[in-house]
Amino acid sequence: MASGNREPFNNTVVEWIDSRMPIFTLLNKEYGVFPVPRNFNYFWNFGAIAGFMLVVMIATGLFLAMHYSADTGLAFNSVERIMRDVNGGWLIRYIHMNGASFFFIAVYIHIFRGMYYGSYKKPRELLWILGALIFLLMMATAFLGYVLPWGQMSLWGATVITGFFTAIPFIGEDIQVWLLGGFAVSNPTLTRFFALHFLLPFVIFAVVFLHIWALHICGSNNPLGIEPKTRQDTLPFHPYYTIKDSFGLLVFVLVYCVFIFYMPDALGHPDNYIQANPMVTPPHIVPEWYFLPFYAILRAITFNMNLYFLLGLVMLLLLLVDFVWRKKPVYLSAAGGLALLVVGGLLVLTGFTGDSCQRIDAQWLEANVGFKNMCGTLQALPGMSAEAAPISAKLGGVLAMFGSVAMLFVLPWLDTHPVRSARYRPLYRVFFLLLVVVFLILGYVGSQPADASVAGVPLILVGLLGTGYYFAYFLVILPLLGRFEKAKPLPESIHDVVLAKQINAETKI
Amino acid sequence: MTAHMHTEHDDDGETRRDFMAILAGAFGAIGAAIAAFPLLNSLSPARDTLALATIEVDLSDIPEGSSKTVMWRGKPVFIRHRTPEQIKAAESVNLQSLIDKQTDEERVKKPEWLVTVGVCTHLGCVPMGQKESDNHGDFGGWFCPCHGSHYDTSGRIRKGPAPKNLTVPPYAFLSDTKIKIG
Ligand code: HEM
Ligand code: FES
Numbered sequence: 001m002a003s004g005n006r007e008p009f010n011n012t013v014v015e016w017i018d019s020r021m022p023i024f025t026l027l028n029k030e031y032g033v034f035p036v037p038r039n040f041n042y043f044w045n046f047g048a049i050a051g052f053m054l055v056v057m058i059a060t061g062l063f064l065a066m067h068y069s070a071d072t073g074l075a076f077n078s079v080e081r082i083m084r085d086v087n088g089g090w091l092i093r094y095i096h097m098n099g100a101s102f103f104f105i106a107v108y109i110h111i112f113r114g115m116y117y118g119s120y121k122k123p124r125e126l127l128w129i130l131g132a133l134i135f136l137l138m139m140a141t142a143f144l145g146y147v148l149p150w151g152q153m154s155l156w157g158a159t160v161i162t163g164f165f166t167a168i169p170f171i172g173e174d175i176q177v178w179l180l181g182g183f184a185v186s187n188p189t190l191t192r193f194f195a196l197h198f199l200l201p202f203v204i205f206a207v208v209f210l211h212i213w214a215l216h217i218c219g220s221n222n223p224l225g226i227e228p229k230t231r232q233d234t235l236p237f238h239p240y241y242t243i244k245d246s247f248g249l250l251v252f253v254l255v256y257c258v259f260i261f262y263m264p265d266a267l268g269h270p271d272n273y274i275q276a277n278p279m280v281t282p283p284h285i286v287p288e289w290y291f292l293p294f295y296a297i298l299r300a301i302t303f304n305m306n307l308y309f310l311l312g313l314v315m316l317l318l319l320l321v322d323f324v325w326r327k328k329p330v331y332l333s334a335a336g337g338l339a340l341l342v343v344g345g346l347l348v349l350t351g352f353t354g355d356s357c358q359r360i361d362a363q364w365l366e367a368n369v370g371f372k373n374m375c376g377t378l379q380a381l382p383g384m385s386a387e388a389a390p391i392s393a394k395l396g397g398v399l400a401m402f403g404s405v406a407m408l409f410v411l412p413w414l415d416t417h418p419v420r421s422a423r424y425r426p427l428y429r430v431f432f433l434l435l436v437v438v439f440l441i442l443g444y445v446g447s448q449p450a451d452a453s454v455a456g457v458p459l460i461l462v463g464l465l466g467t468g469y470y471f472a473y474f475l476v477i478l479p480l481l482g483r484f485e486k487a488k489p490l491p492e493s494i495h496d497v498v499l500a501k502q503i504n505a506e507t508k509i
Numbered sequence: 510m511t512a513h514m515h516t517e518h519d520d521d522g523e524t525r526r527d528f529m530a531i532l533a534g535a536f537g538a539i540g541a542a543i544a545a546f547p548l549l550n551s552l553s554p555a556r557d558t559l560a561l562a563t564i565e566v567d568l569s570d571i572p573e574g575s576s577k578t579v580m581w582r583g584k585p586v587f588i589r590h591r592t593p594e595q596i597k598a599a600e601s602v603n604l605q606s607l608i609d610k611q612t613d614e615e616r617v618k619k620p621e622w623l624v625t626v627g628v629c630t631h632l633g634c635v636p637m638g639q640k641e642s643d644n645h646g647d648f649g650g651w652f653c654p655c656h657g658s659h660y661d662t663s664g665r666i667r668k669g670p671a672p673k674n675l676t677v678p679p680y681a682f683l684s685d686t687k688i689k690i691g
Contacts, residue, residue, distance in 0.1 A: 160633060299656055449654075
């Protein structure tokens, strides 16, 4: 922010301020003439859209807070009062309520965009991690906010989510009591959730600032994934991208408004219009849609992770670590690596099958003697019982869920391929698009009751397979592709590609 | 003076001043942690929340085969007046087949009366099964709708993700038809 070589402004007021504190110089540098790749597509709109949504949430939230009462005796009615009696209160609430959903839509597209075009790769790792942190904080904020209206889903959602902590061995129950300020989700819980829900968006705001700072150090990625080299590859941010961002935002807000005005409760759950009742659990608890894939991962782990499974997993992870980070001198010989793979894989399989045997229907086992014998042998192994498993199914589910978000944080080091954009990585492209499909399927699985099945296939199995693919994508597929995938030749420059497209279009006319 | 400072360098070129800086930093960090304690401590249950509520429950209005739900410490407590068949089913289970191995005897004071905290040990939902018309799960006790845990007529976990049996709260019989919970 050195004011050394400052261009003077013509407007005397602006110049008076700028010569004392060069804020206009700064704004002009970062948002006026800031060079941006000229080949953005519309996926590059969602960062600005997410920023807009944050401002909308803070503005509407502030006014909701002026009418809201954080007390279990008053909360539900105060929200109903906002809906019926406060002038335009229904509008403010619907903007806030649907705003959370649209904020997540924007951020999900923003994240998947970054993955498709390799925006997390060097030198943008820190930028990416700050983004993942924003996502995590958003999830916390939305969870806390959903408790405030004190409906049935508020109470039971909070009960289930804070119940995760009881999975921690020994101190879990105490942690939960400390978080809740009581033995169940109750008044002390609501008051602290309100305070934190008010605070966290401002923390998000601060992290967004860091995110943009990091962005403006290394500049934006682009659909080709190659760095701009000359001035011909870029355009000044203003007016080119201020206009493009505004247009995209307009379209987005139009869809958002359709929800606010015509189907405000479509994304919510009707049970949340029933006041919280600690004596009755709704028959089917579902989180908000934006949590569903992670909820499916939580529920997918129905097996205990016994010593066999964990030992095998550690061996496979060792192999992976060696594989991803080994430079020229190879730590593991090919034979050593293969041995690790085979032994680790067998151990994982043994542990998993042995544990699953405990849940197989006894009648089915009688009818399938081969399986019965195998289960008998496996279960006779020492340390195979459920009690001996260091990680119970419950803890395993919680770890898998947090682990799935943690994948985002380590992604820059799992994908070692030098080429960024999926346009030039045909295999990566297929696996990535499959990941998006799997993520959506997991979302569907998360929305269904635990024991549901589709066309005879139990959804719990679909959830397990989806979870398996999710982790395999990050931990196995990406490292493998990083070593073996041959990329298509990269273009000389952004300018070349844009020009070729133009010429192509003109000759067609 | 300068000469004196030079002599303070030890062999690795570290000075007393470096040491003092590290010490001051460490003390600052400890001080900050101590200052944070009262804030974090204030989140623990307050004295009124902790005040161990005890409640007395009249059992005379619970006919055999039905149940009553009461509130204790903000949580539901299930009281079931069990039928002879239900008692028999609970007692005749093979311990080896249980996830959380407990005999029915360990879980009741009088076989007709089963008293448990009505909170699923998985993630804390209230299981169904208190009403006649509810889903009682595969083992005739309770069924947790959240992630599908089945409890038997002794409130023991038999199937599903919950790791433990329904908790038995501390309680005592004041008379044949009255208990005190807590
Ligand atoms: C990151 C930004 C934010 C997100 C994702 C978010 C999310 C949510 C969600 C999901 C709800 C529940 C909506 C419902 O079902 O009624 C909610 C409610 C609420 N939020 Fe926020 N919020 C954000 C920012 C804020 C801010 C900055 C404030 C205060 C300054 C605030 C104050 C409130 C209040 C008072 C309620 C309860 C009223 C109601 O339920 O409509 N929010 N929030
Ligand atoms: S809370 Fe009861 S099964 Fe999950």
